[in-house]
Amino acid sequence: EVQLVESGGGLVQPGGSLRLSCAASGFTVSSNYMSWVRQAPGKGLEWVSVIYSGGSTYYADSVKGRFTVSRDTSKNTLFLQMNSLRAEDTAVYYCARAPPSGTYYDFDYWGQGTLVTVSS
Amino acid sequence: DIQMTQSPSSLSASVGDRVTITCRASQSISDYLNWYQQKPGKAPKLLIYAAFSLQSGVPSRFSGSGSGTDFTLTISSLQPEDFATYYCQQSYSTPITFGPGTKVDIK
Numbered sequence: 001e002v003q004l005v006e007s008g009g010g011l012v013q014p015g016g017s018l019r020l021s022c023a024a025s026g027f028t029v030s031s032n033y034m035s036w037v038r039q040a041p042g043k044g045l046e047w048v049s050v051i052y053s054g055g056s057t058y059y060a061d062s063v064k065g066r067f068t069v070s071r072d073t074s075k076n077t078l079f080l081q082m083n084s085l086r087a088e089d090t091a092v093y094y095c096a097r098a099p100p101s102g103t104y105y106d107f108d109y110w111g112q113g114t115l116v117t118v119s120s
Numbered sequence: 121d122i123q124m125t126q127s128p129s130s131l132s133a134s135v136g137d138r139v140t141i142t143c144r145a146s147q148s149i150s151d152y153l154n155w156y157q158q159k160p161g162k163a164p165k166l167l168i169y170a171a172f173s174l175q176s177g178v179p180s181r182f183s184g185s186g187s188g189t190d191f192t193l194t195i196s197s198l199q200p201e202d203f204a205t206y207y208c209q210q211s212y213s214t215p216i217t218f219g220p221g222t223k224v225d226i227k
Contacts, residue, residue: 035216037164045156045164045207047216060215094163102169105211106154110163 002026002109004095009114016085016118022078022095022111030073033098035107036080038091038116048093049080053100063089085118092116122146122210126219132227139195141222143208148188152212155184155193158221159204167206168193198224 008020022034036048049059049069057069068081078095092115096107123146133139143153151171156164166175168184171191181196195202203226208219 044221045158045209045218047214047218050214050216058214103152103211105209105216106166106169107156107164107209108166108169108175110165113163 004097004109004111006093006095006111006114009093009116011117011119012085013120014086014118017083018085018116020080020093020114024076024078029071029076029078032100033104034071034078035096035098035105036069037094037096040091052104087118090116090118121215122149122213122217124208124210124217124219126208126222128222129220130223132225133198134227135198135200137198139198139224141193141206143191143219145189145210149210149212151187152210153186153191154209154211156207156209157204158207164207
């Protein structure tokens with residue numbers, strides 16, 4: 001059974017850092033296209049970043065230079081390192097899988113989400 | 121960036137109603153269009169990919185159509201479990217963008 005479990009969210013001050021994890025089971029992270037998508041409270045969905053199976057990474061302009069997506073193949077886990085956090089980064093962060101058979105962005109499995117709150 | 125719009129932003133409907141939600145892209149995206157359903161406090165769920173392909177396990181009352189810039193999600197007979205917010209998403213180019221959502225609630 002495919003499962004994604006995020007962790008690492010919490011309360012952080014503006015300018016601070018946080019590292020999110022997304023532990024996968026039932027499939028191999030490095031063989032799929034893995035994205036982070038966030039949702040601010042009461043708002044819509046915003047794509048944040050992707051790591052391709054080949055290792056290429058892409059980011060939304062709103063987080064470029066501050067966030068870094070990576071993976072650990074031995075742990076079958078996806079990460080999102082978030083630095084220089086701002087109030088507008090407050091959101092539930094989801095990791096999502098896109099299988100290699102699609103367009104790289106057909107998110108067929110999602111985690112339950114982890115809440116990041118940036119506030120002093 | 122490709123902008124996605126949806127209409128209506130919300131609608132009220134009854135069980136058994138036929139419901140149609142439209143999505144428009146700011147430029148042609150061929151058929152690189154997905155639809156998701158999200159219930160409060162839950163992660164989105166993929167319903168339709170590539171404009172009209174039904175995701176495995178999704179009831180056949182859901183269907184998608186369109187290409188280029190204009191797309192439609194149709195629920196042929198609304199069921200109680202379908203009350204939720206629906207998002208379209210373009211998978212044509214990065215940055216990937218979602219529509220603002222359409223909330224379907226009970227009339």
